[in-house]
Amino acid sequence: MLNKRKIINDPVYGFISIYSDLLYDLVEHPYFQRLRRIKQLGLADMVYPGALHTRFHHALGAMHLMGQALKVLQEKGHLIWEPELEAAQIAILLHDLGHGPFSHVLESVMLPGVPHESITLVMMKELNRQMNGRLDMAIQMFEGTYPRRFFHQMISSQLDMDRMDYLNRDSFYTGVIEGSIGADRLIKMLDISKDQLVVEEKGLLSIENFLHARRLMYWQVYLHKTLLSAQAMLTQILYRARELTENGEKLFATPDFARFLKNRFSLTDFDASTDLLESFNGLDDNDVWASVKGWRTHSDPVLSKLSEMLLNRNLFKINFYDSPPEPELLDQLREQLLHSGISESEVPYFLITGETTNWAYAKEQDPIRVKMKNGDLLDIADASDIPTIEALTKIVRKYYVCWGKNVSLRG
């Protein structure tokens, strides 16, 4: 059909084109349309009000970059067939299907032990079934079983199209322009050597910049203190809601969300029932917000207080530490909370500890390879003329304490 709308405006890249009918049909599918209602960065708009972009837009962007990158590789003389080109774009388009709303927050409470990658795969297989096997190659690439390895690396590695798009897009929409990575140039520097995705030597500095930008985005955005605090609060809200539900309390919730509040599902449940998949596909940011809003007036003071605070952006105080917080500090905060009318059993909802890590370059796991002019492949850390990349291989760990300052539960 020629009148399918195949060009999509994108403030980041100008326009995104959808190159085939199959890609278009996937975009139109309810599984993919659901991603319109799931923000890429969850609660980050509490810190960066522009950070409202969705997984829908990100997935389209990653597909766009995949198309660009494969064209660059073709121009460098690598044979890439049309079916491969389409399959790689499908794989990256669908790579985030299995994300629920507020990804890690919701996963940790509602679906512990069911990683979103696994749900993605269940959904891709269901789509493949509906489309009579036309996603076979895409699924192979996604899983890493397709013979030409570099395709999988373009979908999932330290230099994949997923990262390139999300760093680019998150930097754009948060307004943290120091996080911009120059995806255009990075892509032009990609090459294939020994069936691996590599970077040309002249792209060395661009890759260094990419890794620094990534580290910066972690501290400045993904691990921003205020965001961690908001996430901690939402986590506590969900735990409390589940606890109350399991204790038989009646709680307002949207229908699909209620199902996940009441039950504890495992991955096999998803395999067993497409009906559960449909419920999962019914979940998005709106369910969480609508429910939290409904809970503002619930009779349980913990649930209602936390819900109201989160809605009005009245967030917990949070401090970072280089080592685990001293017991004395925690005792002191606990005392304060008890004094303000919070009972012993409620304290854990208002005093949270945690840790967070920033690992800019996971050298051992999945090195980024640079093709030197003499043809050698070097790990980027070895190719650089100064030890900054080496420094980025260090995992930086921070500990935090997060608590409800001046919270008063009872009158």
Add this chain to the structure above:
Amino acid sequence: MLNKRKIINDPVYGFISIYSDLLYDLVEHPYFQRLRRIKQLGLADMVYPGALHTRFHHALGAMHLMGQALKVLQEKGHLIWEPELEAAQIAILLHDLGHGPFSHVLESVMLPGVPHESITLVMMKELNRQMNGRLDMAIQMFEGTYPRRFFHQMISSQLDMDRMDYLNRDSFYTGVIEGSIGADRLIKMLDISKDQLVVEEKGLLSIENFLHARRLMYWQVYLHKTLLSAQAMLTQILYRARELTENGEKLFATPDFARFLKNRFSLTDFDASTDLLESFNGLDDNDVWASVKGWRTHSDPVLSKLSEMLLNRNLFKINFYDSPPEPELLDQLREQLLHSGISESEVPYFLITGETTNWAYAKEQDPIRVKMKNGDLLDIADASDIPTIEALTKIVRKYYVCWGKNVSLRG
């Protein structure tokens, strides 16, 4: 307090600063925080996936432009006191408080006869009460009773900070860059003459560009066919939901939303009860989406079908006409719908007609005045050297028919 966070990242302007504690407290107020959950452009992300920016960000942006514009006027020698500067920023910050989710759609079904401007005023007055009269001057400026008229013109006129921000911001987030207006230069060209907001002669072309860009944004974004279709569908969904509710059917809905579904309120109800104001303040985009999602599985086939279609972006077909559509055309479409199993009484839910207008420059109502180098004030249409502005004073009206093609209600 010095540690209040007073700088906000904005992809459009870089940074937005909040200049006073009072402004900061207003931003923190639940009334204003609610705007985080109301998208500026409602359903427009169905066409432009980046168009997810909120009324919260827009209001901050308009406040920013107000600050910039008043500084420009000060530099041109006009005396503007600090309290006026703050009051004008407050007025523009709060000017959209009274918007509900999916503004005109929801208003037309749920609150006919209660314009959002009136609710804004009720909310501003309530805030003023809470803040012991500190918003008096801002309210005067908003209502147009403050003696210096130009303040009101900066808040509400064809050249106000509201429009400048929304055109700028909508163009940015949709990616329709032809709609960019050069707000920076426009603001530098503002002046005051005879207590009126005017534009310097050398800004003439910038204003022409502004009006052309506005016209373009109307057709390209605000009145985009696909958006009108989605809005028509949401309108029908809400009418159906209300109809069913009034007929005693049980419908899932979030608590605050349920109150508005069940009752028909007038403006006096808002004045009478701050409790109603609180319910209104509980409404945002999430309620609508969560409810529509809940209705997908409702037993009423009209409600469930329409809800599912909207969620999956399976939209009605829509055509534009220069004159009201011929009865023959409508009859023909009606026939098709009846054939596909839709009953006579259900047809209106699947066949909608309407009209829409684009009035780029409302010359008579509220002229834009240009201060010529000789001091004269001219209407912009008279100051231009070609009759393009005159052409923009024409109201362009289009008629549309929107219908569910290939919809089948029964098996």
Add this chain to the structure above:
Amino acid sequence: MLNKRKIINDPVYGFISIYSDLLYDLVEHPYFQRLRRIKQLGLADMVYPGALHTRFHHALGAMHLMGQALKVLQEKGHLIWEPELEAAQIAILLHDLGHGPFSHVLESVMLPGVPHESITLVMMKELNRQMNGRLDMAIQMFEGTYPRRFFHQMISSQLDMDRMDYLNRDSFYTGVIEGSIGADRLIKMLDISKDQLVVEEKGLLSIENFLHARRLMYWQVYLHKTLLSAQAMLTQILYRARELTENGEKLFATPDFARFLKNRFSLTDFDASTDLLESFNGLDDNDVWASVKGWRTHSDPVLSKLSEMLLNRNLFKINFYDSPPEPELLDQLREQLLHSGISESEVPYFLITGETTNWAYAKEQDPIRVKMKNGDLLDIADASDIPTIEALTKIVRKYYVCWGKNVSLRG
């Protein structure tokens, strides 16, 4: 050769790729390298200090847009051969070869009756000779003799790649962002119908915006008063230099420039001698500035005064009028100049009149055709829903007087 550098950074488009060896060799040719030393906008940096971009960069940009546009046409199903793709890119790459420095200024004084298009053609033919006929098709396209007409329209028409790049680029480098045209979208809207370049109906508003932007750029940049004044001064300087030279005075000048100062060449002289072509190819902005700087200390007071004024941006005053200036006004200015020590015969160097026109849309000459959804081709002015385009077909003429205020020639 694989190690040819084929990617060029461009702040406007990100990167420009050179697609073939022949294109690369043309870029490397001294005829094309000369364009590095000729600013696209001549003296415009006196008003917009960023407007320093060269004809070299513009020509590369136009080649880039040509490549993009032809790919769009291919994707729409039009058959375009590789040799055609290359030829069209060559033609647009070379379309400005024949420009001298400060194009119209220098042409009017030094090469009256020798339009730059003609010199371009002479140079293209010389290149074709050197390259053994490989530019045959490009030259046909440039001249309009290639059978498929739309290629010529892409090189030279109201919607050609030349304009798209220069409006885009000039807007970018001047910082006059209201002049931005959305070249990306325009190009995606191009199509071919009946062998003509046309625009799809859905691109109508983008074309309207393009024409408005073009009009704005004319007044705001190309015909900016201060720029016209600077151009008038440089014109007078060159006339004086030539006059003195013809009177036998010795004047500093760079060698190639001296040849053009001393002689009056016609187009046939260029055909007759490649040696003259080499001299022409030796001319660029540096010759003019270096000579003007040398003339600051010349004994002729007119030449030295004007040269010094231009160098230090001490420009003539200039006023615009809607009708030819009254003789009384000119008499009065002449009196002032005589009083300040300028002799009767020198007055014409310090008092200049002229006229300038802005013709946003030359409808009759070369209409822009819109392909309506029903297949009809309409002139854009007829396709628009309001008469703004019609208004743009009006030629706006302004008259100016430009004079040296407070110039004192003697003591």
Add this chain to the structure above:
Amino acid sequence: MLNKRKIINDPVYGFISIYSDLLYDLVEHPYFQRLRRIKQLGLADMVYPGALHTRFHHALGAMHLMGQALKVLQEKGHLIWEPELEAAQIAILLHDLGHGPFSHVLESVMLPGVPHESITLVMMKELNRQMNGRLDMAIQMFEGTYPRRFFHQMISSQLDMDRMDYLNRDSFYTGVIEGSIGADRLIKMLDISKDQLVVEEKGLLSIENFLHARRLMYWQVYLHKTLLSAQAMLTQILYRARELTENGEKLFATPDFARFLKNRFSLTDFDASTDLLESFNGLDDNDVWASVKGWRTHSDPVLSKLSEMLLNRNLFKINFYDSPPEPELLDQLREQLLHSGISESEVPYFLITGETTNWAYAKEQDPIRVKMKNGDLLDIADASDIPTIEALTKIVRKYYVCWGKNVSLRG
């Protein structure tokens, strides 16, 4: 005078405002207007065709940033008087006055032992004389004798407004967007502590990014191989021209340039004669290019060959090495050159060795201080949580060999 044009378009910052009449008069002065004709990056447009921005625009940009930064400091409660604000803007506006064309190239050949900073100071003092001492405070700030030290640090340090603008501007015009530094945010993070310019702790990552960006810009732009090659060639051209001149050969040159070719001046010569200063002020890029163009046809084969090669961008080949090049390599290249008809004495013009260093952060010399939340001042390298900054303190040195491959001097 109110009608002085005080707003200047800038593609980088939008608009630059000139805040006082004195600043405006300095901008209008011939010393400053000359900077219009000196490109910031000399020959870099041979690699990045957009890199044509001038020292004029850079100086205005640095003045703009100074104004912004001082306002930020005022908002943080630091008292800064109007005269200080103006003086600091003057100092940064004029800080590059003493640059000649192609700065380091020309300096090394023509003015060895006369650093441009010294000439800047001579010129500032001459301006101060002409302006009756109104630049006294600005000169103190520039020299570092003004009591409040942070002003000097804002003019000249590792975090000065000079660097911020040039990195920003060079990144913008080259199109190397990975070099973007987020000047907006950096400036908002500045503070004063103990009379020193410091950065707030929350700006730590922005500073890290700034240093990485700076390192990248050095390798990618300032020390780009092709640029070094072009600079080496221009250096050899100037040496040859001077050698020929000193041997009594007649050479075409623009008048002011000829004076510097013929004589060897020291700094005291500048102090002694404002006439020499006027000659220096007569020098700009046009003199060099015009002369090089004139030399294309000179009878000396070395001068003409090198000049023609540079003009047509037919550049020397260049290789980088981590250690000084082996004598064998140089011998081999020398042999090649002798074989191609270059005489022993001419070889040094066609075979050049050199070294270049990139020192991203000069920790010991001039540390960047971070003000921690507890009030401590830490060196940035100590404040960072990973040792990347420490890595940047390493001086990276590269050696290069640059030679005319396939050059043939005689027929």
